[in-house]
Amino acid sequence: MCNMTFEETGGENSVERMDSVAQALEEVLSSALPQGCITVGVYEAAKSLNADPDNVVLCLLATDDEEDVALQIHFTLIQAFCCENDINILRVGNMWRLAEILGGVKPGGEPMDVHCVLVTNPQSALWKDPALSKVNRFCRDCRCLDQWVPVINLPDR
Numbered sequence: 001m002c003n004m005t006f007e008e009t010g011g012e013n014s015v016e017r018m019d020s021v022a023q024a025l026e027e028v029l030s031s032a033l034p035q036g037c038i039t040v041g042v043y044e045a046a047k048s049l050n051a052d053p054d055n056v057v058l059c060l061l062a063t064d065d066e067e068d069v070a071l072q073i074h075f076t077l078i079q080a081f082c083c084e085n086d087i088n089i090l091r092v093g094n095m096w097r098l099a100e101i102l103g104g105v106k107p108g109g110e111p112m113d114v115h116c117v118l119v120t121n122p123q124s125a126l127w128k129d130p131a132l133s134k135v136n137r138f139c140r141d142c143r144c145l146d147q148w149v150p151v152i153n154l155p156d157r
Contacts, residue, residue: 018152021138021152024130025060026101028119028135029101029117032119039118040102042078045116045117045118049081049087049118056118056120057132058087058118059078059089059090059116060089060091061075061090061092061149062091062093063151074116078116088136090149091152093151094153096156097157099112
């Protein structure tokens with residue numbers, strides 16, 4: 001059931017909602033990281049999805065390298081797999097910030113490869129995390145608007 005109103009689909013309210021979802025995504029990543037519930041990298045993600053798709057609660061795909069055809073083919077396959085297995089997907093802008101959140105930026109160095117990031121379900125209370133619920137609700141609402149893979153831009157800090 002879709003609960004979005006026309007006013008929520010555009011305008012200033014939409015910008016505020018996107019900012020709030022971006023903040024919730026940062027909270028999800030920050031709480032999942034110390035629990036070992038993050039898988040980083042396209043190939044690592046594919047292996048994890050193949051091994052235990054029921055354990056994956058969120059898939060993040062970068063928007064920054066859209067000219068890399070091979071990467072886009074991988075993304076298409078990952079997206080199809082996630083859709084088939086009811087895994088929420090977000091395209092995320094600002095890979096530098098994403099790498100920073102995940103602790104993969106060394107001073108003066110290049111960020112880690114965060115083209116694909118999976119958040120898995122730990123045995124603890126992350127699944128009931130309000131931030132994860134907010135991100136999942138956003139994904140569900142976007143699907144109701146036929147936007148199957150919504151895009152979130154992580155703001156610089």
